[in-house]
Amino acid sequence: MNWHLLIAQLLNGLALGSILALVALGLTITFGLLGLVNFAHGVFFMVGAYAGLVTFERTNSFALALLAGALVVLALGIVVERVLIRLFYRRPPEDQILVTFGLAIVIVEIVRAIFGGKTQLFPMPPWGMGATNLGFLVYPNYRLQVIVIAAITLTAIYLVLYKTRLGLIVRAGIDDSLIVNILGIDVTKTLLAVFVIGAMVAGFSGVIDAPIVAVDPDMGASVLVESFVVVVIGGLGSFTGSIAGGIIAGEIISITTIWAPDYAQVMLYLAMALVLILRPQGLFGTEGRL
């Protein structure tokens, strides 16, 4: 047994998991708070990466790229929610799946028409270049930084949603919109806010992930699938669940790769199946809550 490799893969699982958690978070927010099954989540991720790419190419600033990724997707989120999604909150999940799935196809094809199908090179920001020698392994700096960025972002969103007045209104608006309306608060705005926050996080993570993975119009598709796996493992609509689910998924992929790389993905789905059988609401999910 190569202990160095095991420790290296454990660390890698954490890095993989923190990205997965970040991406899955937006899905959990819209799903948990709005009860909306959003198949266009991967598209927000992809659009964020492209917005970041265009900005980075022009300004050479990764901070501006991050901002652009978040803001462009914020704008896109507002348009999509006002024009389309708000009509589907009260419709059955299958309608939501169909409309968001269709929306995803349209947006992917628009991006393909503008940028073409080929992979775009998103340069590593200067501070992310190089690798750190941890003694037992050499690990890319950027992936270590991503763990920190993800932790900060997740904490910030947690604080906004669970520790601020705005968060309180949002959650109250979703639990009992009638009472909140009577109190003089516009519930439609809180729904919009939640949807847009979810989208923004996806756009933001698209930029974060872009220097690691290849930027192409289809990059959101695999992310969407993995996010759903994470959400199912962690628990539908659970904030803690998306973090735990992300890290568990990351570790499963990494650890399996040591012995049987071709079974890494299989193990991930096996874990999901086990959770669905033994604890259908997910590790941190609450029964009966969407």
Add this chain to the structure above:
Amino acid sequence: MDTRNGTKESALSRNLFLKGTAAAAATATVGFPAIVRAAKSAKSYPALGTFPAGVSGDTAMIGIISDLTGSYSADGEDLVKGYKLAIKHLNGGGGLVSKVPTLSGKGVLGKRLVYKIGDSETKANPAVQAATEFIERDKAIMICGDTSSAVVIALAKLAQREKVVFLSGASGSNDTTGKDCQRYGFRSQPSAYMDAKALAPVLKKELGTKRRAVYLVPDYTYGTTLYDSMKEFTEKIGWTTVNHYLAPVGTTDYSSYLLNIANSGADVFVNIEFGNDAVASTKQAAQFGIFKTMQMIVPNISSYMPDGVGAEIMAGVYGTQDWYWGLAGNKAYPEAAANSKIFLDAFLKEYHGIYPRWTAHIAYDQTLTWADAVERAGTFYPPEVIKTLESGHKIDLCLGPVAYRAGDHQQIRPVPVLKGKKPSAMANKDDYFEIVGMVPGAEAVPPLGLFGCHLPGYT
């Protein structure tokens, strides 16, 4: 039959007679070869596949399948550009059409070529579905395309069943012209075996005989057969195979595989990944510092891999491609230089300065080869077209004179071996490679039957 009908019929036949006279007059003015062709086509063949339904009008339809979405979509886009340009030249003249004596630039056997494009999503099921529609609904007389061996093999099987000629797009697996070979399928790209055999002597000369190699392999027929062939030929030059890691197509994060590779103790990293997967895995390998200790080899370099990873990383990388635009006007390779230049210029003009990649070359050359075979057969009747393609007749296109091997439908053609240029040595932004050599096809091809090809029947 009553009299009224009789009158109608005689009026009809008078009409036909007049048309026939006009046609005969036209034929006479076109000249002798056309008369021979007309005589040949007059020979009647039974209905088979989409023949003659697909060519009963004044058009012949080509069903193009390509990866418009999915991991290999950049290569798929280039492939489609090649088909479109070939069809344009076959219908209206230009490019290499003027260099092939049988081709008129006025369609094929007088039929204007039309086409439709279907998206395979780099998956067999959507590809087969699109091709089936082309065959059943549009009566496609030929189908072609795709950039994944798994998809190409599925399409060739469909072609065999439906009796419609299929020209494979990019496909490197040994199985395509090996155990999965089809009478109705043809492949011009070098097989995995050819790539590996062409590459090995260069690797021996440049990197020595004591190397230890680790492989990253896409988990399907292309990846596994290319791995097998690379392992075989590198071990023959004295290399050791340390390990290989299979990853599913469409993997976005390769970090866990790359950690294994970084820990493998190898000094050569053979990356068999293709398309977007090649880009993602290579970018990430650089981030893990793998290239500080390992030399990279990419046995079959995807069309847009250098654009995706950047010239810095590609510098010094050894590999092969089906064709490289640097052959155009290249004095070191006189057989390929002139025709490659004609193709390159036509492509640059058509696509406003975008350089063709090897996938476009496959599409272009193979479509012309098929058109030439149809003209020489004098009919679209599939068995006759196939027998003409199997005849060993050489056609002189971008790579010089090439022909399909009758026994397995693998094209015998030279294999360009490439080495990535340093960014400072690049003449323009598409000038990624120097051509280290062109290994003659006869030297590179596997012995017939090595990969278990038994061609099924014609009908």
